[in-house]
Amino acid sequence: MNTQINRQNQSDLASLNQVLCDTGFDDWQIQLTMPQGMAAFDNGALCLSPDDLPLVAKQILAVKSRSPLFIQTADHFGYMDRNEPRLRSGTPGKDQFFTGCQAGMQVVGITSNGAIRGCLSQSNHFNERNIRDDTLETIWQRKGAFSYNRQFHPSQLTGACATCPFKNICRAGCKSLSHATNRTVTENHYCLRQKDQAQACTVTPLKRSISFDVA
Numbered sequence: 001m002n003t004q005i006n007r008q009n010q011s012d013l014a015s016l017n018q019v020l021c022d023t024g025f026d027d028w029q030i031q032l033t034m035p036q037g038m039a040a041f042d043n044g045a046l047c048l049s050p051d052d053l054p055l056v057a058k059q060i061l062a063v064k065s066r067s068p069l070f071i072q073t074a075d076h077f078g079y080m081d082r083n084e085p086r087l088r089s090g091t092p093g094k095d096q097f098f099t100g101c102q103a104g105m106q107v108v109g110i111t112s113n114g115a116i117r118g119c120l121s122q123s124n125h126f127n128e129r130n131i132r133d134d135t136l137e138t139i140w141q142r143k144g145a146f147s148y149n150r151q152f153h154p155s156q157l158t159g160a161c162a163t164c165p166f167k168n169i170c171r172a173g174c175k176s177l178s179h180a181t182n183r184t185v186t187e188n189h190y191c192l193r194q195k196d197q198a199q200a201c202t203v204t205p206l207k208r209s210i211s212f213d214v215a
């Protein structure tokens with residue numbers, strides 16, 4: 001089962017978990033509703049803001065800590081704050097972490113009209129060519145294809161991502177999320193680490209940390 005979290009259901013994770021358990025599901029993937037397609041209506045009013053992420057992360061971790069389901073947080077949600085391994089790993093693990101957007105690297109999507117994208121979460125902004133015009137092999141191997149990931153260099157990053165110690169791994173998180181929310185793939189405002197750092201600076205600079213807490 002795949003659930004998108006947004007303003008209408010952000011408080012329902014515990015009850016959704018119970019429904020899935022009661023109806024025999026084993027696995028549950030949780031991701032964000034992004035402001036694209038129908039969800040972009042009314043300036044994306046349905047969608048959560050970056051400020052909502054810490055509370056949602058707490059709710060996900062609370063559900064994961066007691067659910068029998070295999071729960072994974074998808075690439076739309078993160079990144080690299082102290083709870084990254086707990087969020088990224090399937091229940092009950094805590095050994096995974098976000099390794100960057102794999103669209104056009106290890107993942108490819110074919111839409112219902114034949115457009116090839118790096119990932120089916122992406123909008124048509126990311127369309128490569130169409131499967132009706134070329135073979136998938138030709139599209140995949142075309143020089144310059146999926147350049148936002150294949151030709152990525154850390155120097156392209158902007159904003160908080162440009163100075164982030166995780167920039168070589170994270171690469172500004174999910175490309176479809178950053179583009180849907182900020183029309184760029186070079187920085188991502190939907191970042192728990194940025195929220196974590198802002199909070200640490202508010203409390204005391206001595207509490208700033210780049211390490212994961214996996215205890």
Ligand code: SF4
Pocket residue numbers: 079080160161162164165166167170171172173187188190191192193194
């Ligand atoms: S600041 Fe950017 S590069 Fe660093 S963890 Fe957040 S999204 Fe990733």
